[in-house]
Amino acid sequence: MKIPFNIPYISGNEVNYINDVIKMQSYSSTGKYNKLCEEELTTLTKCDCVRLTGSATAALEITALAIDVKPGDEVILPSFTYVTTASAFVLRGAKLVFVDINPNTMCMDESLLEKAISSKTKAIVLVHYSGFTSNINKVVQLCQEKNIYLIEDAAQSIDAYYENQHLGTFGDFGCISFHDTKNIQCGEGGALLINNKALLEKVDLILEKGTNRKDFLLGNEGTYTWKDLGSSFGLSEISAAFLLAQLKEIKKVTTKRKELYNLYQEKLKPLKDINKIDFLLHQNKHNAHIFFIKVKDKVERNKLIDYLASKGIAAYFHYLPLHLSDMGKDYQFVNSEFDYTLIESERLVRLPLFYNLSIQQLNYIVDCIDQFYLS
Incomplete structure (x- = not known):
């Protein structure tokens, strides 16, 4: 008997939605299926502001830009995590501070956080390994007291909860993955849960490659121009159509x-x-x-x-x-x-x-x- 480690889930409706995208002849991000997926994720997570991304890595890189990480800023994270949890912040010049895990959860040991925090601490990245977590309220309280951003790497946490609240909705941001190794998937994809509404406008600028194109399309600007740092972090409509079929299941x-x-x-x-x-x-x-x-x-x-x-x-x-x-x-x-x-x-x-x-x-x-x- 041959048993693989993983077979990505397929609902059976992916092709129908993708064919609809082809009929509409609109393929880039921010289209119909991006919006439908964001609505599904809002219903599931109870987060009002959701944006699809090309990956959870992209979502993490957006958070680093949104909170304006600069060289010399310190970012605290577990050592037991995927490399892009770290690289998203190193790309912006951050100095990493790794914290050991609690062997009973495989997540960062929150009792060590006080020891890791300094006057240069910009953010704590809490990784919910395999959808597990514990004592998250203690971390939230600490971040609020110290005026530190809290970013949840919830890449593995779609439909996972702590005290009936979806993981990724406790901090300023939550980052979810739809890589084909995850419970539901679209090959490569992700989502950013924006819980700190004060950062929403900046996130939308970043997603529009640093321009105010969104306001232009809404008729709020006569033209659009370069306003801030950004990049191509969105998810195509074909991938979003694939993902919608999965989200419904x-x-x-x-x-x-x-x-x-x-x-x-x-x-x-x-x-x-x-x-x-x-x-x-x-x-x-x-x-x-x-x-x-x-x-x-x-x-x-x-x-x-x-x-x-x-x-x-x-x-x-x-x-x-x-x-x-x-x-x-x-x-x-x-x-x-x-x-x-x-x-x-x-x-x-x-x-x-x-x-x-x-x-x-x-x-x-x-x-x-x-x-x-x-x-």
């Missing part, structure tokens, strides 16, 4: 993924109970983006991944610590007694999880893991 997708996620937990619990593996018990209403287990160490991780590969199962580790990378090693890393980012990243194994994963396939994966540990 988001609750169905989340429900199915959570059923599979819970089944993994149920069937792997005997191994957890005898301390052969571990997996997290979550404090928030997550979206079953990733199912991962933790094993003893890096050696065991690699052996398990190789064993599963020999059985036709694609399983992978995840991020390498950014504070140990060539680009990140010269930045400050704030931690406590241990380097949990390194320790936990070397223990983590991600298992296949996608909408069309069958119960038979999941049972086979669990059986192979059982054989690895118990044979």
